[in-house]
Amino acid sequence: MPEVKLTAEVRTEFGKGAARRIRRAHKVPAVLYGHGTDPIHITLPGHETLLALRTNNALLSIDVDGTSQLALPKQVQRDPLKHTIEHVDLVLVRRGELVTVDVAILVEGEAAPETLVVIDHTSIPVEADATAIPTEIVVSIEGLRAGTQILAKDVKLPEGSTLGIDPDALIINITGAQSEAALEAELAEAEAELGIEPTINEDAETPDEAAEGESSEESTNSEQS
Incomplete structure (x- = not known):
């Protein structure tokens, strides 16, 4: 998998207000940690980060103050409506590490x-x-x-x-695949177990009503002829 290079800035402001200002500047707050090191709070470029994280398990080369470190996205928080990235947790990895x-x-x-x-x-x-x-x-x-x-x-x-x-x-x-008849039978059985009465279509004709209607129609035709 090719590495995606991103240039990060060290973050010195924290809290919801600082995070909102970072996002308004089209950037992404993130934290970089792993291998026993202290977490580094950073800011990533918004558009480039969004493109990079479209690939599953993207391998990122993060440049912080001129030093590059490899990292994998551990957790990505996204805005469910805007589909933008809210925050990224990145875990450090090394070449050859499993x-x-x-x-x-x-x-x-x-x-x-x-x-x-x-x-x-x-x-x-x-x-x-x-x-x-x-x-x-x-x-x-x-x-x-x-x-x-x-x-x-x-x-x-x-x-x-x-x-x-x-x-x-x-x-x-x-x-x-189940047949339609089998699905209907399974549904009827489930409804019976739950005590749900079968739905009756009051507008539908019963067999007797249908026969009566046909007989009446035949009588009318005979009178007209």
Whole structure:
């Protein structure tokens, strides 16, 4: 994974007021820590940081006062409405250091017809070199039939990476899709268990009403002829 270089400024003001001023200047408050060092409170450029963190597990090269240090995003706080970054926690890493991170599962292809794809894990923990962390793991379900299960040990990892989860953990389960009648029966059973009365459409005609209507229509036609 290529490093993304960001130039940081040391932060000397703290608190909500200071954080708001930093964001108004289109910058991001952050903290850099790890390896037994004291936390360093810094400010990052807003736009560049936003672009860098679009990549999962982005490896950042943070330049602070002319000294560059490698770091991984540990926690990213985002504004749910503006989709801007509010704060970033960064953890220091070294080249050659093994780290465990959650890597997203990317499902490709389409399973066999009349199947249902159940994804039990959208990401899995993986141990890898800090400078070679995969951004995603691709899993193909093309043509897989009902009854197929993909376990963690079946997932193909990039060279140098190892699983950080039970090898027999279920990742993806391919099951048979339920028919509409089966779904309705299951819903009716669930409603019965909860004591919910079936909904009756008062506007719908009963079989007797429908037959009576047809008989009346036939009589009218006979009178007209």
